[in-house]
Amino acid sequence: MKRRNVLSYLYETAPQKPDKIAFADETVALTFRQVYDLTSAVGSFLLSRGVTRQPVVVFMRKSPREIAAFFGVIAAGCYYVPLDEEMPAGRIQLILDNVKAPVVICDEDTLPKTKDFDLRGGKAVLFDEAASAPADRAALDAAYEKALDIDPIYIVFTSGSTGLPKGVAACHRSVIDYVEELSDILSFGEDTVFGNQSPLYFDACLKELYPTLKFGATTYLVPKKLFSMPVKLVEFLNEKRVNTICWVVSALTMISAFDTFSVVKPETLKTVAFGSEVFPPKQFAIWRKALPEASFTNLYGPTEGTGMCCYFRVDRDLEDGEPIPIGRPFPNREILLLSEDGKAVPDGETGEIYLRGNAVTLGYYNDPARTASAFVQNPLQKAYPETVYRTGDLAYRNKRGELVYVSRRDYQIKHMGHRIELGEIEVNVNMLPGVKLSAALYNSERKKIVLFYLGDVDEKELGAVLKTKLPRYMLPGKICRLEEMPFTPNGKIDRVTLKKRAEA
Amino acid sequence: MEELLEILNELHDDVDYETEEHLIDNGILDSLDIVTLIAQISDRFDVTITAKDIAPENFNSAAAMAALIRRLEEEG
Numbered sequence A: 001m002k003r004r005n006v007l008s009y010l011y012e013t014a015p016q017k018p019d020k021i022a023f024a025d026e027t028v029a030l031t032f033r034q035v036y037d038l039t040s041a042v043g044s045f046l047l048s049r050g051v052t053r054q055p056v057v058v059f060m061r062k063s064p065r066e067i068a069a070f071f072g073v074i075a076a077g078c079y080y081v082p083l084d085e086e087m088p089a090g091r092i093q094l095i096l097d098n099v100k101a102p103v104v105i106c107d108e109d110t111l112p113k114t115k116d117f118d119l120r121g122g123k124a125v126l127f128d129e130a131a132s133a134p135a136d137r138a139a140l141d142a143a144y145e146k147a148l149d150i151d152p153i154y155i156v157f158t159s160g161s162t163g164l165p166k167g168v169a170a171c172h173r174s175v176i177d178y179v180e181e182l183s184d185i186l187s188f189g190e191d192t193v194f195g196n197q198s199p200l201y202f203d204a205c206l207k208e209l210y211p212t213l214k215f216g217a218t219t220y221l222v223p224k225k226l227f228s229m230p231v232k233l234v235e236f237l238n239e240k241r242v243n244t245i246c247w248v249v250s251a252l253t254m255i256s257a258f259d260t261f262s263v264v265k266p267e268t269l270k271t272v273a274f275g276s277e278v279f280p281p282k283q284f285a286i287w288r289k290a291l292p293e294a295s296f297t298n299l300y301g302p303t304e305g306t307g308m309c310c311y312f313r314v315d316r317d318l319e320d321g322e323p324i325p326i327g328r329p330f331p332n333r334e335i336l337l338l339s340e341d342g343k344a345v346p347d348g349e350t351g352e353i354y355l356r357g358n359a360v361t362l363g364y365y366n367d368p369a370r371t372a373s374a375f376v377q378n379p380l381q382k383a384y385p386e387t388v389y390r391t392g393d394l395a396y397r398n399k400r401g402e403l404v405y406v407s408r409r410d411y412q413i414k415h416m417g418h419r420i421e422l423g424e425i426e427v428n429v430n431m432l433p434g435v436k437l438s439a440a441l442y443n444s445e446r447k448k449i450v451l452f453y454l455g456d457v458d459e460k461e462l463g464a465v466l467k468t469k470l471p472r473y474m475l476p477g478k479i480c481r482l483e484e485m486p487f488t489p490n491g492k493i494d495r496v497t498l499k500k501r502a503e504a
Numbered sequence B: 001m002e003e004l005l006e007i008l009n010e011l012h013d014d015v016d017y018e019t020e021e022h023l024i025d026n027g028i029l030d031s032l033d034i035v036t037l038i039a040q041i042s043d044r045f046d047v048t049i050t051a052k053d054i055a056p057e058n059f060n061s062a063a064a065m066a067a068l069i070r071r072l073e074e075e076g
Helices: A007-016 A032-048 A064-075 A089-099 A111-116 A127-131 A137-146 A172-185 A203-215 A224-228 A230-239 A249-257 A281-290 A368-374 A422-430 A459-466 A495-503 B002-011 B031-045 B062-075
Strands: A021-024 A029-031 A055-059 A079-083 A103-106 A123-126 A152-158 A166-171 A193-196 A218-221 A244-248 A271-275 A295-300 A310-313 A333-338 A351-357 A375-377 A387-397 A403-408 A412-415 A418-421 A435-443 A448-455 A478-481
Touching: A007 A032, A007 A064, A007 A203, A021 A032, A021 A064, A021 A203, A029 A032, A029 A064, A032 A064, A032 A127, A032 A137, A055 A064, A055 A089, A064 A079, A064 A127, A064 A137, A079 A089, A089 A152, A089 A166, A103 A111, A103 A127, A111 A123, A123 A127, A166 A172, A172 A203, A193 A203, A203 A218, A203 A244, A224 A230, A224 A249, A224 B031, A230 A249, A244 A249, A249 A271, A249 A281, A249 B031, A281 A295, A333 A387, A368 A375, A368 A387, A403 A412, A418 A422, A422 A435, A422 A448, A422 A459, A435 A495, A448 A495, A459 A478, B002 B031, B002 B062, B031 B062
Parallel strands: A021 A218, A055 A079, A055 A103, A079 A152, A103 A123, A193 A218, A193 A244, A244 A271, A271 A295, A448 A478
Antiparallel strands: A021 A029, A152 A166, A295 A310, A333 A351, A351 A387, A375 A387, A387 A403, A412 A418, A435 A448
């Protein structure tokens, strides 16, 4: 069967496993039948108000109900835009300004907070209200038939160097292609029990959400506070019989670094996937030793490439100091390594990663300029239109033909699994009264963002104001006021000198 | 206690550590904070905090952390 719509996974699984738990957290567990019913109700609610083929904001606390809201939005032929109360107010407003959604779906906790924002004409409605709408099967079927596989299903926002976040829009076809290939690579099945770590407002959660629907598997949303409590975290995995986790590296090293395995071991864990950061070899060795039977897979991929697009199954011993490769692309994707002038680099040399395939997303929502600079014509062929995504990541192929990640091309960094433009931090700091100039650098050894600035405001005050402007993971770990900013001979901030200071 | 408060204030200077009793339960300290905190405490107090000690009841308040440090110092 030709699959055109991600909801086909739900529509096939729900009648087969109506009473199995699909998504659960500490307080709520939804069966596939309940997910189906909520999806139909929310979809019908939107359609009855004439909302279709438009963005719908979902501003809820992370929960199984939020996931059902996502599917309900898709059922109406719309695309969901997740917001979270963890996001700073300034960023939330920028997202609302960008998408101008007609409806903002809230829960009891977030509804009062919408009063602090300009919803740009959107109407805030409670999830419970939408979820109690009667299902209008005819309207839902019509919306389903009308949906093309190139229609968007979500927009998630990533950091942008100008201070404006970029909204990456992805369509059915990209997500289906991703879910099918990822499921093969990590051998997901109906007995898969996921322990979800990633927030629902990034594409990282695609790994659990749609494979759960596809196979009739189960996803437990791991309570966030457990990620500071390694023993409790492993006990939770054991209690829920979790066998598959796709986590950021820092969540895994939190467990291994404190010798948790001498107290308690994950008993049911079989599949460990990780990504978004380099895995320190010592910590990785602790994991492998603790779980000799489990498979470990390194994943790599930009949000613009729909989740992950490269994988490396760690099935051989790595040489001393050898970084874990990002391996090879998933099927139906190609990685081009190109030089700055757009030519393929010779084997073994470092080039920029360009991605081609269905996985390339639609682009940045309401942002043609930045879309045009990253979603470009394939430099290797000019005969017909073909959009590839220029990642800004540098890599090379090792002797085995595996891709090895090197670094970012620009000032973008990876910190705590998040992709951050250091420029976005600077733009936010430079806008504050009392600040003349600033530079953000990354101390990769201590995993700390270090901010240098010139101005009258003191360091403590600046730190406090920044907390209202930037997401927590973007906050500098150290703030230094300078008497003088170092400059290069051609007048740019001397980042080499500052980097040395940041690493001192 | 003073030294501990100094470490905590470096982490988040907008929290009233003298009264707050739900640092973990209310999500005031996240996992990065805990990692930083443990590194700092181990460093400055010369104690070893193991996985077993990293439980909410030991980190929900400054007083609980002080008690943990005292216990580890005695055991050490």
